[in-house]
Structures are given as C-alpha cells and as structure tokens.
Amino acid sequence: MAGTFVARLRAKLDAGHAPVCIGLDPRLEALPAHLLPDAAPAVRISAFCREVLAAVGAHTPVVKPNIAFFERYGAAGFAAYEDTCRHARAQGLLVIGDVKRGDIGTTAQAYAEVHLDLADAVTLHPLLGKDSVEPFLQRCATTGGAVFVLVRTSNASATELQAHKDSAGEELSDAIARCVHQWGLGLGDARDYSSVGAVVGATYAHELLRLRARMPRALILLPGVGAQGAMVKDALGAFDANGMGGLVNQSRGVTQCFAPQDPDWLAQVASAAQSFARALRDAMRTRGPAGATP
Amino acid sequence: MAGTFVARLRAKLDAGHAPVCIGLDPRLEALPAHLLPDAAPAVRISAFCREVLAAVGAHTPVVKPNIAFFERYGAAGFAAYEDTCRHARAQGLLVIGDVKRGDIGTTAQAYAEVHLDLADAVTLHPLLGKDSVEPFLQRCATTGGAVFVLVRTSNASATELQAHKDSAGEELSDAIARCVHQWGLGLGDARDYSSVGAVVGATYAHELLRLRARMPRALILLPGVGAQGAMVKDALGAFDANGMGGLVNQSRGVTQCFAPQDPDWLAQVASAAQSFARALRDAMRTRGPAGATP
Numbered sequence: 283m284a285g286t287f288v289a290r291l292r293a294k295l296d297a298g299h300a301p302v303c304i305g306l307d308p309r310l311e312a313l314p315a316h317l318l319p320d321a322a323p324a325v326r327i328s329a330f331c332r333e334v335l336a337a338v339g340a341h342t343p344v345v346k347p348n349i350a351f352f353e354r355y356g357a358a359g360f361a362a363y364e365d366t367c368r369h370a371r372a373q374g375l376l377v378i379g380d381v382k383r384g385d386i387g388t389t390a391q392a393y394a395e396v397h398l399d400l401a402d403a404v405t406l407h408p409l410l411g412k413d414s415v416e417p418f419l420q421r422c423a424t425t426g427g428a429v430f431v432l433v434r435t436s437n438a439s440a441t442e443l444q445a446h447k448d449s450a451g452e453e454l455s456d457a458i459a460r461c462v463h464q465w466g467l468g469l470g471d472a473r474d475y476s477s478v479g480a481v482v483g484a485t486y487a488h489e490l491l492r493l494r495a496r497m498p499r500a501l502i503l504l505p506g507v508g509a510q511g512a513m514v515k516d517a518l519g520a521f522d523a524n525g526m527g528g529l530v531n532q533s534r535g536v537t538q539c540f541a542p543q544d545p546d547w548l549a550q551v552a553s554a555a556q557s558f559a560r561a562l563r564d565a566m567r568t569r570g571p572a573g574a575t576p
Numbered sequence: 577m578a579g580t581f582v583a584r585l586r587a588k589l590d591a592g593h594a595p596v597c598i599g600l601d602p603r604l605e606a607l608p609a610h611l612l613p614d615a616a617p618a619v620r621i622s623a624f625c626r627e628v629l630a631a632v633g634a635h636t637p638v639v640k641p642n643i644a645f646f647e648r649y650g651a652a653g654f655a656a657y658e659d660t661c662r663h664a665r666a667q668g669l670l671v672i673g674d675v676k677r678g679d680i681g682t683t684a685q686a687y688a689e690v691h692l693d694l695a696d697a698v699t700l701h702p703l704l705g706k707d708s709v710e711p712f713l714q715r716c717a718t719t720g721g722a723v724f725v726l727v728r729t730s731n732a733s734a735t736e737l738q739a740h741k742d743s744a745g746e747e748l749s750d751a752i753a754r755c756v757h758q759w760g761l762g763l764g765d766a767r768d769y770s771s772v773g774a775v776v777g778a779t780y781a782h783e784l785l786r787l788r789a790r791m792p793r794a795l796i797l798l799p800g801v802g803a804q805g806a807m808v809k810d811a812l813g814a815f816d817a818n819g820m821g822g823l824v825n826q827s828r829g830v831t832q833c834f835a836p837q838d839p840d841w842l843a844q845v846a847s848a849a850q851s852f853a854r855a856l857r858d859a860m861r862t863r864g865p866a867g868a869t870p
Binding site: 307348350351353354355356357359360361364383384385386387388389390392393395396400407408409410411412413414419432435436438440441442443444446447448449454457459460501506544 | 582601606642644645647648649650651652653654655658676677679680681682683684687689690694701702703704705706707708726728730731732733734735736737738740742743748752753793835
C-alpha cells in the first residue's frame with residue numbers, strides 16, 4: 283500500500299494544500315445546461331464530475347463524492363460513482379466515499395470489500411457498534427484506508443437522538459466519540475492520528491472542542507460550511523497547532539456556485555475551490571492558540 | 577397505488593400466509609456450485625435469487641434482499657439487486673429493500689427516490705433524526721410504501737450505543753421507538769399499523785415488549801432467528817391477538833440451508849421456507865394471550 287490515509291494527507295498538506303475537502307453531490311437540476319443535455323442522467327453526472335475534478339484538483343487534497351446522488355440513477359449511477367472515484371484517484375486525489383453504510387458484521391464485510399476498494403476512506407454509521415465497524419478496520423489495515431464515523435451530523439434534527447443524555451449529562455455523540463477513540467487504538471502510528479476518524483458538523487461548533495477532547499487521535503471531517511450555515515472559523519477547533527487534525531468540507535458552495543446557463547461555469551468552480559482553501563488558510567493563520575498534537 | 581404496505585400485508589395474511597419474511601443475502605461462496613459456475617458474480621447472484629424467489633413465493637408474503645451482497649459487485653451487482661426486486665414484485669411478493677440508508681434531508685431525498693421505486697419498503701438508520709426520514713415518508717405517502725427504522729439491531733455489539741441510558745433509565749432504543757411512533761402519526765389508517773415500522777432483533781427478546789409499548793402502531797421486522805441464535809418464539813411479543821404486527825425474518829436458514837454441491841438444493845430451500853412459516857404459525861397458535869390491537 284502507498285501509506286496510510288493520514289500519512290498521505292499529511293504529505294499533501296506539507297506540499298502546500300489547505301486541509302479542505304470538496305464534496306461532489308451532483309444534482310441533475312444544477313448541472314451546466316449545455317453539458318451533454320441529451321445524454322442519460324448517469325452519463326451527464328459522470329461527465330460533470332470529471333470536469334469538476336480537473337478544475338478543483340489543484341486546490342484540494344481530498345474529494346468526497348456522496349453516493350446517494352449517483353445511486354439515485356440505479357446501476358448506471360453506481361457505474362458513474364465508480365468512474366468518479368477512479369478518475370479522482372488517478373489524479374492523485376484522496377477520495378472519501380460518503381456512503382454512510384452501517385450493517386451487522388457479516389454484511390459489513392461485503393460493504394467494506396467494495397467501498398474501500400473504490401475509495402481511500404468511507405463514512406460510516408456507528409449505531410450497530412463495533413461489529414459493524416470492525417470489517418472496515420480490518421480492510422483499512424491492508425489497504426491503508428480510513429473510516430470517518432458519524433459522531434455529530436450537520437443537519438437540523440441531528441440532536442433529536444445524538445443529544446440523548448446519560449445520567450452524567452454526556453450525550454450519545456460523546457459516547458460515539460469515545461468509541462471512535464477506542465476503535466482507533468492500535469491502528470496507525472500511535473503518535474499520529476489514527477485510521478478511525480469522525481464526522482462532526484461545523485454547524486455544531488460549540489460541541490466540537492468537547493468532542494475533540496474525547497477522541498484526540500481522530501481526524502475530523504467537518505461538513506456544514508456554506509449552504510448549511512456554518513462558517514470556516516466554526517471548524518477551527520478540530521485542528522492542532524500544525525494545522526492537522528481536520529478536513530473542512532464544502533459541497534454546494536463549489537459545485538453549485540454557478541447558474542446552469544453560464545458558459546464559464548468551470549472557471550467559477552475552480553475559483554470557488556481556490557477561495558475556499560484560501561479562506562481556511564487565512565482563518566487558521568489568524569486564530570488564537572490551538573490544542574496540542576495527539 | 578395498490579394500497580398501503582400494511583393493507584397489502586394484511587391481505588396476504590388473510591389469504592393464509594404466515595407473517596414471515598425471507599431474507600436474500602446471496603454470498604458467492606454459498607451458491608449452488610453448478611449454477612452458472614463460469615458466469616460473472618452478479619449474473620450468478622441474479623440467477624440464484626430468481627430461482628429462490630420462485631421456490632419460496634408460495635411460503636412467504638415478503639422478501640428482504642440486503643443490498644450489501646449485491647452492491648459488493650459494483651454496478652453489475654446493483655443491476656442484480658434491481659432485477660431481484662423487479663422479479664419479486666412481478667411475482668406479487670412484497671419487497672423490503674434492506675438498504676439501511678441514513679443521510680441528511682437533501683441527500684435522503686435522492687435515496688428515497690430510487691429505493692422506494694425499487695422496493696415496497698426500506699430499512700433506515702435513525703441517527704440523523706426526522707430530517708433524514710421525512711423524504712422517505714413523503715415518498716411513502718404517494719407510493720403506499722413503508723419504512724422500517726433500526727430500533728434494536730440483532731448483532732452482538734448492538735447494545736454498545738443502542739443501550740445508552742438517560743437519567744430515567746431509558747435506553748437510546750426506547751427514544752428511537754418513541755420517534756418511530758411520532759413519525760408514524762397521521763401516516764396510514766389511524767386505527768391500523770402505520771407506514772413507519774421498526775427493526776427489533778429477535779435476539780433481544782427481553783426488550784421487545786417494552787419497545788412494542790413505545791410504538792404500538794409500528795409493524796416490527798424481526799431479524800436474528802436461526803444463525804444469529806434467536807428462536808421463533810422470541811419474536812412473538814411483536815404480534816397482536818390477530819397475528820398481525822410483526823414480520824419474522826429468516827435469511828441463511830432458508831437460502832443457505834443446502835450444501836453447494838447438492839443438486840436438490842432448490843427443493844431444500846422451498847422446504848426450509850415452508851417449515852419456517854409452519855414453525856411460526858405453530859408458535860403463534862400455542863402461545864398465551866397476546867397484546868391488544870393498535
């Protein structure tokens with residue numbers, strides 16, 4: 283294998299990349315109008331993602347296709363997802379497959395086999411406990427892959443169950459964060475971040491420092507900036523003094539930043555990705571003192 | 577639409593079916609050895625499922641393909657899942673797509689569109705709260721479909737997070753069960769079961785009556801019988817006095833009940849499905865008094 287996800291990400295940040303992630307959520311109604319207008323939906327989505335990858339590759343170390351928007355078009359859509367992952371990796375980008383799978387052990391193994399082959403890392407539901415994560419961890423140990431476990435999602439109703447409090451006032455998200463830390467022990471370099479990362483919505487910035495304390499070795503993927511209302515600065519609590527520890531995601535703000543009729547859409551996508559990376563770099567430079575490295 | 581999932585299931589039980597569900601988890605290593613041995617995995621799986629559907633159709637009202645075992649083979653596998661759903665429905669079977677999806681609202685809509693078109697009902701993760709379920713409920717209102725929300729899964733590590741207790745001693749599973757009840761209000765006939773069902777592993781039989789009380793109108797899908805260790809009698813707490821209210825699932829016990837070399841495998845599959853239905857009918861007939869109808 284070509285090193286762990288953490289090591290590969292670190293090399294990209296050392297080479298000058300900002301710790302950002304561009305989400306690919308291709309919606310048919312938001313594609314450039316003149317991009318293969320008569321082709322099948324899955325073909326259009328695939329073509330769109332290839333163009334976007336070429337445009338954002340210089341500005342992000344990581345992309346995150348959300349499989350729902352591909353799977354929406356059945357088997358052809360699944361093929362478009364495979365194509366997008368393949369092209370991104372061929373370009374040297376790290377790919378987080380936003381698949382949010384979660385099933386019992388024997389079934390999780392089937393998911394792990396396909397999704398950690400297609401992508402470098404995947405997002406996972408923790409509700410079924412360690413059984414459902416273990417097959418992915420075993421796969422990561424051989425592929426160098428990683429998982430990002432949902433700890434606190436970015437949506438409005440996230441707290442309905444994730445804030446379920448125990449008698450000590452700890453929320454379910456805290457318990458999940460402790461599991462993330464436990465599951466990551468022994469995976470990867472013990473002095474560095476582990477292969478078991480977490481998803482914490484930047485829309486819940488006030489929870490971030492507390493959750494970070496529960497899982498000091500987890501790489502934190504932070505969705506929710508932009509359309510969902512969070513700002514880049516809301517994500518800063520995930521990062522250590524060296525600018526490592528988090529990945530701030532932007533989806534619609536980059537890949538839907540243009541009017542469908544605009545012929546210059548791709549230049550706008552590239553520019554939005556560049557601005558997003560710069561905004562994060564600026565915010566990191568001007569912030570106060572950060573937490574310790576793991 | 578051809579009536580709600582609940583109404584269609586009730587009609588099947590009235591016609592003499594037992595409230596069982598046969599799970600389709602096709603593992604390549606457990607397929608009949610002589611079934612298209614040289615074909616691609618997805619083709620073999622598709623052929624296997626068609627044969628199984630024809631064999632079990634007389635003995636079950638519902639089948640539950642788990643998409644992980646199809647998706648395992650990428651786009652071709654996804655096409656095999658579509659084919660399996662289509663064949664099952666053409667045969668008049670109700671199909672629960674065991675997809676366990678769960679994502680934020682705008683993304684859940686994409687999943688709802690494809691998965692409630694392919695199947696009559698789907699399984700869902702509740703961790704993201706109502707946002708993530710609502711797009712499925714809207715779709716159910718027009719298609720007559722249903723959802724089965726994971727409340728207590730059948731695996732060993734289920735309690736790691738699902739038994740997270742609040743200060744009153746209530747577990748996360750209880751909180752999810754209350755959500756299931758809330759989400760189902762106003763969906764379907766108010767005097768009957770709702771379109772929002774639940775998954776409760778029969779392996780946690782001692783939790784079943786308590787969870788049933790929290791969600792009196794939920795149809796409960798009960799996996800875990802057979803290979804996972806639960807018995808048919810462990811599922812009885814889900815049923816009302818009329819034998820409605822639950823669906824007891826059997827997967828490996830039917831579809832992997834034969835040796836791969838056995839030429840009579842299909843007769844064994846049919847016989848296992850018939851025995852399973854009979855065992856549940858017998859258990860229901862001899863049990864003590866049941867709970868009230870919803």
